[in-house]
Amino acid sequence: MNVSAISSRKAAMIACHDCHLLCRAPENPGAVPARCPRCHARLHTRKVNSISRTWAFSIAAALFYLPANLLPITHTVQMGLPRSDTIISGVLYFIKTGMWGIALIIFVASILIPLLKLVVLFYLLISVHCRSSWRPRDRTRLFRITEAIGRWSMVDIFAVTILVGLVKLGVVAEADAGQGALFFAAVVITTMLAAMSFDPRLIWDALESDDA
Amino acid sequence: MNLPTLIACHECDLLHRTQPVPSGQTVRCCRCGAVLARTRANYEERILALTLTGLILFLIANLFPFLSFSLEGQIRQITLLSGVAVLYSQGLWAVAGLVLVTIFLAPLSQIVGLLYIFIPLYFRKPAVLSPVVFKMIQKLRPWSMMEVFMLGTLVTVVKLSEMATIIPGVALYALFALVFVLAAVTAGMDPHRFWQQRELQ
Ligand SMILES: [Zn+2]
Numbered sequence: 001m002n003v004s005a006i007s008s009r010k011a012a013m014i015a016c017h018d019c020h021l022l023c024r025a026p027e028n029p030g031a032v033p034a035r036c037p038r039c040h041a042r043l044h045t046r047k048v049n050s051i052s053r054t055w056a057f058s059i060a061a062a063l064f065y066l067p068a069n070l071l072p073i074t075h076t077v078q079m080g081l082p083r084s085d086t087i088i089s090g091v092l093y094f095i096k097t098g099m100w101g102i103a104l105i106i107f108v109a110s111i112l113i114p115l116l117k118l119v120v121l122f123y124l125l126i127s128v129h130c131r132s133s134w135r136p137r138d139r140t141r142l143f144r145i146t147e148a149i150g151r152w153s154m155v156d157i158f159a160v161t162i163l164v165g166l167v168k169l170g171v172v173a174e175a176d177a178g179q180g181a182l183f184f185a186a187v188v189i190t191t192m193l194a195a196m197s198f199d200p201r202l203i204w205d206a207l208e209s210d211d212a
Numbered sequence: 213m214n215l216p217t218l219i220a221c222h223e224c225d226l227l228h229r230t231q232p233v234p235s236g237q238t239v240r241c242c243r244c245g246a247v248l249a250r251t252r253a254n255y256e257e258r259i260l261a262l263t264l265t266g267l268i269l270f271l272i273a274n275l276f277p278f279l280s281f282s283l284e285g286q287i288r289q290i291t292l293l294s295g296v297a298v299l300y301s302q303g304l305w306a307v308a309g310l311v312l313v314t315i316f317l318a319p320l321s322q323i324v325g326l327l328y329i330f331i332p333l334y335f336r337k338p339a340v341l342s343p344v345v346f347k348m349i350q351k352l353r354p355w356s357m358m359e360v361f362m363l364g365t366l367v368t369v370v371k372l373s374e375m376a377t378i379i380p381g382v383a384l385y386a387l388f389a390l391v392f393v394l395a396a397v398t399a400g401m402d403p404h405r406f407w408q409q410r411e412l413q
Contacts, residue, residue: 009225140224158357185307
């Protein structure tokens with residue numbers, strides 16, 4: 001493929017967000033948004049309100065992150081012995097019983113990934129706000145990785161779902177999901193929505209002068 | 213209004229001039245590295261075959277026993293969605309809803325949507341509303357989490373095998389195969405080609 005050194009925005013064109021068809025930008029941008037002639041989606045140069053939506057979802061996720069980690073995610077009863085576990089106490093329990101692999105999976109998926117995802121999103125938002133021109137390719141790659149790994153946070157929710165479904169033997173053993181699961185589900189949904197709202201093209205916009 | 217010889221990178225907006233891409237190749241943006249196009253030989257046939265396999269595996273995964281749990285002489289056998297029903301009955305309907313969407317509704321809609329598009333396409337007859345269905349499939353993809361569910365299953369099985377006997381059911385094997393089939397569908401999709409064909413019709 002041959003490359004021009006300019007973006008479609010500079011060339012007064014809009015790439016359709018749904019089917020990627022390149023269209024000429026409408027003459028008066030203030031009017032009703034034009035539609036893509038191929039797939040009829042509304043045409044926008046960048047995702048609508050990308051920055052404020054990403055901020056809103058990221059802040060919501062950060063607020064949900066605390067109760068998700070502090071409240072119990074499971075209540076279990078085995079042989080009359082009740083036990084409540086948060087995500088962290090679950091990880092510690094796996095380490096104590098020698099199940100290192102499981103401890104690592106839960107720690108990475110439930111604690112590390114949501115935290116890293118939030119740190120990266122906040123960093124990208126601030127770097128776009130400051131019109132940073134520092135290593136845009138690496139920042140785009142960082143965004144791509146963040147978007148791709150987020151789904152793995154669901155591992156613990158699925159593990160709890162199977163646990164409560166399976167362990168239902170009355171007095172012998174019983175398992176219930178705790179309120180922590182609810183907040184954790186909220187963390188997963190809001191971080192995914194935050195990543196979907198962010199437009200990586202904003203990283204590259206800072207490299208072009210704004211006078212066009 | 214449209215300029216068919218140019219495309220813009222969807223991740224950094226850089227303009228590229230398109231040329232016909234030989235099949236089996238992946239074209240990346242030279243500025244940010246995003247995948248711009250991915251061509252595959254016999255793409256329609258391949259997607260159709262994979263999706264039909266996926267439908268069969270999905271049905272097996274949902275209709276047959278998933279796991280059995282036995283402790284102190286008591287046995288409980290569950291299907292894939294038993295846990296969702298228990299979560300719902302415990303009042304965590306939001307969590308139950310999220311799990312239902314990610315392991316049942318999203319993958320099922322994807323499979324049915326793909327069949328709706330690719331069966332007519334295979335016979336060279338475009339389906340009505342196929343752009344709408346195609347967009348729905350693209351938007352649902354992040355919410356279909358079969359491979360993550362597989363890992364969650366593994367975690368629970370290892371965890372419980374310390375205290376009880378866990379017997380894997382047919383559905384677990386079907387789920388395992390389905391994860392690979394869905395990954396192959398995602399890797400084999402060529403949205404660029406789909407939209408170009410729409411243009412020619
Ligand atoms: Zn690019």
